[in-house]
Amino acid sequence: MKLYNTLSRKLEELKPIRRGQVGIYSCGPTVYWNQHIGHMYCYVQWDALVRSLKYLGFKTKWVMNITDVGHMTSDEDAGEDKMEKGAKREGLTVWQIAEKYIDQFLKSMDLLNIKRPDVLCKATDHIKEQIDFIKKIEKNGFAYMTKTGLVFDTSKFPGYAEFARLNLKEQVAGFRTEIDPEKKKPWDFLLWVTNQPNHIMQWDSPWGKGFPGWHIECTAMSTKYLGNRFDIHTGGKEHISIHHTNEVAQAYGAFNKQTANFWLHNEWLMIEGEKMSKSLGNNVLVTDLINKGFDPLALRYLILTSHYRQGLNFTWKGLEASQIALNNLYKKIIELKSEKGKSRPVKIKKYKQEFIKTISNDLNMPMALGLTWKMLKDKNLFAKEKYDLLIDFDKVFGLNLCKAGLRTRTKAPIKVEGLVKERETFRKQKQWQKADQIRQEIEKLGWRVEDTDKGPKLLKS
DSSP states (O other): OEEEETTTTEEEEOOOSBTTEEEEEEOOOBTTSOOOHHHHHHHHHHHHHHHHHHHTTOEEEEEEEEBOSOOBSSSSSOSOBHHHHHHHHHTOOHHHHHHHHHHHHHHHHHHTTOOOOSEEEEGGGGHHHHHHHHHHHHHTTOEEEETTEEEEOGGGOTTTTTTTTOOHHHHGGGSOGGGOTTOSSTTOEEEEEOSOTTOSOOBOOTTOSBEEOHHHHHHHHHHHHHOSSEEEEEEEGGGIIIIIHHHHHHHHHHHSSOSEEEEEEEOOEEETTEEOOTTTTOOOOHHHHHHTTOOHHHHHHHHHTSOTTTOEEEOHHHHHHHHHHHHHHHHHHHHHHHSOOOOOHHHHHHHHHHHHHHHTBTOOHHHHHHHHHHHHHOTTSOHHHHHHHHHHHHHHHOOOGGGHHHHSSOOOOHHHHHHHHHHHHHHHTTOHHHHHHHHHHHHHTTEEEEEETTEEEEEEO
16 A cells, blocks of 8 residues: 655555554544534545555554643644633533533544544543653653743754744744743743643643643554554644644654654545635534435545545535435445346456555545446446445445445435425325425425325435
């Protein structure tokens, strides 16, 4: 498998540290608010990565963090802790906020058929590990105290700017030095924060009562579960310049080396050409899709039509097209399953080899889907061969094709269901004109009604 490594800015062959095993760490959510489909875009892509590795015969260990302390409203050391901001917004404790939005995140994962990571670790459950990791950094001479807490000394790491290709001279003006004028360099960052007595979450430490900086949790927890050298670290492109740059620095401070051999970064999901964010008010949740009558796996299909490094412009029309394509796959597999026939290993092998070649080329999921449709149109394949290949490819796609019969009917919005019932009432009263008017209203909402002996059948247009 070849993957694009942010470290080198090139495609490189994956050579696992332990033969046949791959350790993966993914930056997880900050659970102060809902995770919208822009957030879920990356988790579908990294789920496809894990599935692909397993398909290729690797044993995998996937670790993901949950940030529930220390992530400021700025990704740097400025602003309010996002968890406390969420608690004030909803009149709950920070612990209740964390529990509420961890639950929302996990439900969104399940709806998108994202397999749960092998380890899902919360920052607040690993305070000791973070303190121990900071001690290593301090012992090696990479930290100093200021009025705000213990700070990482980036001047001790000559390669600080290399990971993100930063021009630090140009960035000086952009850093808020007034937050802590005692910092040696504006981009030096907090390992442990001690200057916020009103912060709700506080722990004792060698540097005083306080809480960990945001960046330390990922380095401490990834190395706890995967060792000081592991294979792959993933995250969004927004993490390159600050969060992951500081992770690289922390690893150097503790171990004098990189922790991850590969750093993979995804582009963003946009909505109608704009960045999706809570502040812009254009965020869409996975549950919103269900309320509009879509199968959440239509979003998964849509995400797989985009390469993780290119991102996706989400539109409702695009989602409708993906729903149709997904429904066609479900119908096709039901048809193929009902047909009897034989399977020829040579024919199967040819397509499997091409599929492996495609997913091994930096997770080219769009091309893998294209290959799938090409295979279904191949007149030289028997029905059983097509069925077996679809089920096999779905080990990577995760579209639940084996459960096609349970997913062929898309759930309609409550409003549409209500209109169908109202139309039936008018039909029973033989008020045909009113029934027809409601039928037209249903069609405007993207649905159509078929009248059958067993009652009305509702279908997505």
